[in-house]
Amino acid sequence: MKKRYIIIMVSIVVLLLLFLFPVSLLQTPNLTAFEYLELKPYITIGNIIIIVPSSTLIVYLLGIITIYIGIRLYKLDASYKKYWGISLILWGVGTLLAGTSYQGLGYELKCSGQAFCLFTSWFELSYLYMTALSITMMAYAVAKKSLNEKYMDTYLMVINIGFIVYTISLVFGTIFEIKLWITYEWFLLFFLLYFVSFFVVNFKNNKRNPNTLDKKFVFVWTLMLIINVLYFIYFYSGIPESLYNNYQIWFSANDVLHIGLIYWMYYIYKTVKRNNKDIIK
Numbered sequence: 001m002k003k004r005y006i007i008i009m010v011s012i013v014v015l016l017l018l019f020l021f022p023v024s025l026l027q028t029p030n031l032t033a034f035e036y037l038e039l040k041p042y043i044t045i046g047n048i049i050i051i052v053p054s055s056t057l058i059v060y061l062l063g064i065i066t067i068y069i070g071i072r073l074y075k076l077d078a079s080y081k082k083y084w085g086i087s088l089i090l091w092g093v094g095t096l097l098a099g100t101s102y103q104g105l106g107y108e109l110k111c112s113g114q115a116f117c118l119f120t121s122w123f124e125l126s127y128l129y130m131t132a133l134s135i136t137m138m139a140y141a142v143a144k145k146s147l148n149e150k151y152m153d154t155y156l157m158v159i160n161i162g163f164i165v166y167t168i169s170l171v172f173g174t175i176f177e178i179k180l181w182i183t184y185e186w187f188l189l190f191f192l193l194y195f196v197s198f199f200v201v202n203f204k205n206n207k208r209n210p211n212t213l214d215k216k217f218v219f220v221w222t223l224m225l226i227i228n229v230l231y232f233i234y235f236y237s238g239i240p241e242s243l244y245n246n247y248q249i250w251f252s253a254n255d256v257l258h259i260g261l262i263y264w265m266y267y268i269y270k271t272v273k274r275n276n277k278d279i280i281k
Contacts, residue, residue, distance in 0.1 A: 011133065014167060018125045021175045023182065025119040033111040041250050042107065049107045055255050059099035062258045062265070067092030069269045076273065083141035084272050087134045088265065094130035097123045102254070120182060125174055128187050129167065135191050136163040142198050146205040146214055155201075159194070166190045195221055216271045223267065227260035 031039075042051045050056060066088050074085025101109050101123035111117040139159040143152050166187070173181025180186055199221040206214035234240065235253035243249040 007133075011129070014129055014171060015126055017171050018129070018174050019122050022122065023118065023120050023125070023174055023177055025177055025179055027110075027117045027119050030116040031111075032116060033107070033114065036107060036111045036117050041244075041248070048105070049112070050104055051106050052103050052250055052252070054250055055252055055258075056099060056103040058255050058258045059095060059103055062262050063092045063095035063099060065092075065262055066095060066265050069265050073269065073272055078145075080141050080144035081272055083137050083144060084268070087137035087141060088268070090130050090134035090137060094127045094134060097130060098127040101127070119179070125170065125182060128182070128184070129170060132163060132166050132170075132187065132191060135194050136160070139194055139198070142201055142217070146201050146217075155197075159197075162190055162194070195224060213271070220264070220268060220271065223264055227257060227264060230260065231257040 037049070037051070040052050041054075042049050043053050044050070070085045070088030070090075070092055072085070073081050073088060076082070076085070101121045105123075109121040109123060110119075136159060140156065143155050143159075147155055169181045169186070172178065173186075199218065202214040202217040202221070205211075206218060231253050234256045240250075240252050243251055
């Protein structure tokens with residue numbers, strides 16, 4: 001219980017610091033507000049411009065579904081399932097934050113009233129932090145179920161150090177405007193290794209003690225890899241640009257990713273919920 005309150009207080013401080021030190025870095029190459037809107041579809045509701053409305057709906061749907069699944073898993077008895085619940089709730093909140101700035105209100109937050117559009121916003125930085133915390137909780141869920149006490153403490157210590165180092169870099173990157181430290185690429189550098197470790201933990205535990213749960217989670221991490229490979233294939237295929245330029249149809253690589261993640265979240269829910277036939281109270 002004490003650890004929970006510490007995490008909540010630290011998170012409030014981090015999010016407050018990200019808010020108090022707005023980043024003034026500009027997008028590269030520089031884009032005016034007009035040039036920004038020329039690149040993507042948008043609608044106007046009152047005085048507010050909503051960019052890529054279809055993508056906004058998809059990412060918000062992902063966020064809402066993920067939060068709902070997280071709440072359902074948190075209500076299950078097993079402690080590792082509660083960690084899964086917390087992880088997915090945080091992931092869902094992060095998704096809503098990301099969708100607000102990368103999609104939805106991206107113009108309003110980064111371009112409106114600016115000579116040139118900003119590189120990032122509080123919503124995007126908060127998304128990075130919330131997702132980092134989510135993946136850290138995911139590591140606890142994996143460790144609690146698939147690691148014995150001999151290895152668990154060391155594994156979680158490394159996981160916590162990685163999270164702390166990333167959080168410090170994110171805050172310092174925001175305050176001192178160090179661009180690399182506030183990018184999604186920097187985030188991936190840290191947390192891609194976490195997913196690799198999840199795969200290794202479940203794979204080795206299943207090899208040592210064959211069981212359905214670890215087999216299913218080996219597939220979970222493989223599925224995440226497949227979804228991301230499809231994202232990059234579609235991103236570099238030229239299809240998104242062709243659809244929009246020739247047919248005015250907006251279906252981006254992010255849409256591929258988010259639709260894939262909806263299924264990924266559902267598969268996690270079914271895998272965790274069915275194990276040991278736990279009943280939601």
